[in-house]
Amino acid sequence: MPAPLDSINRIASRPFDDQKPGTAGLRKRVAVFQQPHYLENFLQAVFDCVPELDGSSLVVGGDGRYFNRQAINTLLRMAAANGVRHVILGRSGILSTPAASHLIRLRNTAGGFVLTASHNPGGPEGDFGIKFNVAGGGQASEQLTNAIHARSKTLSEYRILPPAPLNIDRIGSFDLEVTTIEIVDPVEDYAALMETLFDFDAIRALAGRGFRLRYDALHGVTGPYAQALLVERLGFPAESVVHAEPLSDFGGRHPDPNPHDAHELMALMNGRDAPDFGAASDGDGDRNMIVGPGMMVSPGDSLAVLAAQATRIPGYRDGLAGVARSMPTSRAIDKVAGSLGIPCFETPTGWRFFFNLLEAAKITLCGEESFGTSSNHCREKDGLWAVLFWLNLLAVTGKSVPDILDEHWRRYGRHYFERHDYKLEQRAGDEIMRGLQDSLPRLADEKPGGRQVMRADNFRYHDPVDGSESANQGVRIEFNSGERIVYRLSGTGTSGATLRVYLERFAPDGGNGENAHDALEDLAKVSRQVARLKEIARVDEPTAVT
């Protein structure tokens, strides 16, 4: 029975022309989302483009950032007015991104909204974001995203129930007209899933042997998850988990697990009495940074190690169907796949491109250089999953993080990798990318930095599952030396342009122990010359290096 029409307000909206979702959903300044009708317009565009939501169920949750609660109140009233029958909502509006993806799968819903701007800063002056995930738990495809954008530009009204205070802090259910709102514990189902994948007894024994761990939740959403898993279920001391309380402004910092933003963790891990293992996750819990005493594990190396060692872990004992990485991610995993004799897929940047491969069971593990790693257990990247995987590995091998990496590099060779980000004006960013595109046919003759060019192109992806094509996914230059430079513009920023330059150098013998920064210094210079960064943008140093 449809909701009685007279209680559904149809509100005249006005189209917005800036609601194009980026690499992972629509992200804007909070103030932009607070404009009258802005949030509602985008949500209505999603309801219109995903008609299967009418009459079915939906997962809702977010990373707890500023504006989360107001947005959820609006979303619940709009879901009810748009015919959604059953909403499964994390208590207090909280769900990590991987936990939301898991719930969509577990409860077989028609989709889910994840309210997050990931690692972007929060608070009234910070960013807010909305991601729509489809049935199956993956992020909306490029095609759906484009359809939503197109719809958002033509909407003239949206459907919503009248304003009402809604209590979302108590486990249980209530009705909104004919829609049931079910409030669930955000951690329970996710923690149960982790127990099916990893050897909790082995990790508990590791904790019992005095193995020292530091997990930094950076005041993002993972604090309660880490406490439930690492402290309550696995027995690490409570002080092992820090910055565990989710804060709406993340304590005023960037909740981003990289050496720069997680500097407290890095200082500890580089200090004299470093714990055995350090890790951090981001605002919405899908990223991870793994750190050993005195060394950060580069995300591309982490992915390769996990793939190489997967059969030691209960959830992956039967081996891997295949693996995938985003194009700019280091090719360390390709070496492992080659040795295992399994396929390795190369996709554009953005987790959504792994979805079809996972659904078609072509891959088991996948990852990106941007501190994202996951498997077929859900359809998002998963920070705590990666932490548990490493802990399980350390527990069953009895080895240290540096030993595991050394052995890996000696066996497969080492891929030195760094990403250099340059914050630029939009015009400069566009001009650089245009210049790079135009230079592609000339590069072989120009021999940048005296190097022989093996291949120079703009990456184009052909999805082997649905046949779709995604062009213009980054300029890549491969040299005969085994080095590679990749350029692309970020699709997650909310102002200006960020040029991302990915540098990679392969040392087949595992290298001589030098650090990645030194190993890539010369290539970094070449990357700036080729992009003409100085002439076009007058910069000669990156804004951030990860």
Ligand code: G1P
């Ligand atoms: C960045 C990362 C990308 C990741 C995305 C969402 O996107 O580079 O790998 O999937 O955030 O976390 P970008 O800003 O580069 O478009």
Ligand code: ZN
């Ligand atoms: Zn994130």
